[in-house]
Amino acid sequence: MSRTLTAKGAATRQRIVIAAALLIRDKGASETSLDDIRAATSTSKSQLFHYFPGGRSEILVAVAEHEAAQVIQAQQPFLGDLSTWRSWQQWREAVLAHYTELGERCPLGALTSELGRSSPEARAIVTLLYDTWEAALTGGVQALTAGRSPGADASARARAILAAVQGGVVMLGATGRVGYLEQALTLALEPLRPKEC
Amino acid sequence: MSRTLTAKGAATRQRIVIAAALLIRDKGASETSLDDIRAATSTSKSQLFHYFPGGRSEILVAVAEHEAAQVIQAQQPFLGDLSTWRSWQQWREAVLAHYTELGERCPLGALTSELGRSSPEARAIVTLLYDTWEAALTGGVQALTAGRSPGADASARARAILAAVQGGVVMLGATGRVGYLEQALTLALEPLRPKEC
DNA sequence: CGCATAATGGACCTCGCGGTCCAGCGGAGC
DNA sequence: GCTCCGCTGGACCGCGAGGTCCATTATGCG
Incomplete structure (x- = not known):
């Protein structure tokens, strides 16, 4: 090869x-x-x-690999350690800033709408990206809610957060407004906020 | 014409x-x-x-119009009257059932990933769909929270809900799992649930 | 230095696609 | 029944796409 x-x-x-x-x-x-x-x-x-x-098709697969790496990299270093609420907030800010800057011309949009459907290999790369991403988020939720009552299991929360990002990015691409991503992220992260009362 | x-x-x-x-x-x-x-x-x-x-291109525009109508129709009659919490739940069920049945072969996925980018006319149709959809959701949020403390303004809530649907559908298309849509919807609707304490 | 092999340039082929054209068919109205 | 005019069929065209091939140049290595 x-x-x-x-x-x-x-x-x-x-x-x-x-x-x-x-x-x-x-x-x-x-x-x-x-x-x-x-x-x-x-x-x-x-x-x-x-x-x-x-x-x-081989070029498309290589591009998919490259773009998948970009998606993860844009969330670092925060995605790697989501053990504090402050880190979650920084991650949220990083995501918002990244997609505000790129708009609809973002790696994630290209992966979901075009590359992922181009071939089984490319699809596998996208699936792997989502799995990796979800695992990182799940780990973060677990680390943050350790010792607290989680309310729902960590992987379910992580899935909702991932869906919020995806939905926000789709709407950003369609309308040019960041409000969807902003609101969806805020709402998805709300249950994780440590209550101080 | x-x-x-x-x-x-x-x-x-x-x-x-x-x-x-x-x-x-x-x-x-x-x-x-x-x-x-x-x-x-x-x-x-x-x-x-x-x-x-x-x-x-004219065929694609016609298809976009047809599919946009399908997206709205799949949510009726509940989308038309979201004034009660029960109606919201029924709407959620209808959305879940619809996308569970269709999977990634849904009108919404086709519109966002392919048709919307094919031409300015098609893009306008997609934008109109989202505006109509968001307006219906905003109206529902207002009707439901009338007399209650909304917590956030209605249009922001509606946007988060719309993003949740979009994200859930994207993840459904990529992974085949409904969990994303289910969780994202549940979470997005949670603040609207009337508290009985 | 010289050879093997990678790196490059570009002509060329094939074929599937969107699009055009024209010649028959058929039904609705007078 | 005749006559429009919409409806249908299918041959045809040009172009741009992906892909092949071979000749030439550059480069690492013994």
Whole structure:
């Protein structure tokens, strides 16, 4: 699968993936042709097939992997340690800032709406992303509510939070307003707030 | 715009829209060719262009209109009168049942992920759908919390609920599990529950 | 230095797609 | 029954897409 790559080759390959990811965020996967990618990277057709022998679909899978990593990375370092309420708030702020900046041209939107449906491999990557994400959130909920009455089990809470992010991002993409994401996140996190009365 | 159509013609036109909608739910808009639609409806190329002179894009707009109507209709009659907590619960049940049945092959998923991005006209239809939907939810929140302390303004609550549905549907499409939609809806509706203490 | 192999450029092929065109068919109204 | 005009069928076209191929250049390595 992975042939020998020199440093130069690896750089070119990465350039292709990054450029393709940006194009797909902008125009959607179905509207992005190999020629678009070729033009954006100043490469030739043969290079695309040299680094991705599987052709277009293999490029899409590589882009999906790259974008999935971006989704997680945008939430770090907070997603890694959600053991305090303050950390949860910082995570919320990071998510809001990230999607406010990117709007509908975000990795997550590209993954859910286009890449995830392009092939079984890409779909597996998306599924893995969601599982990883949900696991991190579940761990955070457990760490935060340790010793308290959880009210509902941690994984259910985590699922609701994940759905809130997804829904907010979808509505952001459709309307351009951040209010949906903001409200949905606030509401989903509300039961986790430590009560001080 | 609308030329004279006989009863037979109108039926054929509608057959095309419905079949195209089903194909798009299944395979996505970008994977659905005019030839697929032609085969599914036992029509000919010329009929497609006879009823939709604008070609493929006009068909997509018609499908978007049809699917938007389906989204609203699946929530009736409850969406029309959300003045009681019981009505809200029935609405929630209707939404859950609808998406459990359809899974990822739902009108809403097709609209958000594919149709909405296909053209400005289609996008306008999606935006109108969300506005209508949100208005109905906002009205329901206001009617339910009349005379009570709302805690947050009605439109913000409505937006959170809408985002919960969207997020739940996205996760349902990606994972096949209804838990996300269920949890997100429950959580989003919780603040509306009348307290009896 | 020289060879093997990776990296690159670009012509070329094939084919499926949206879209056009025209020639028959059929039914509703006079 | 005749005559419009909408309805239907299907051949045809041009283009852009993904994909193949081979020649050339650059590069790492013994």
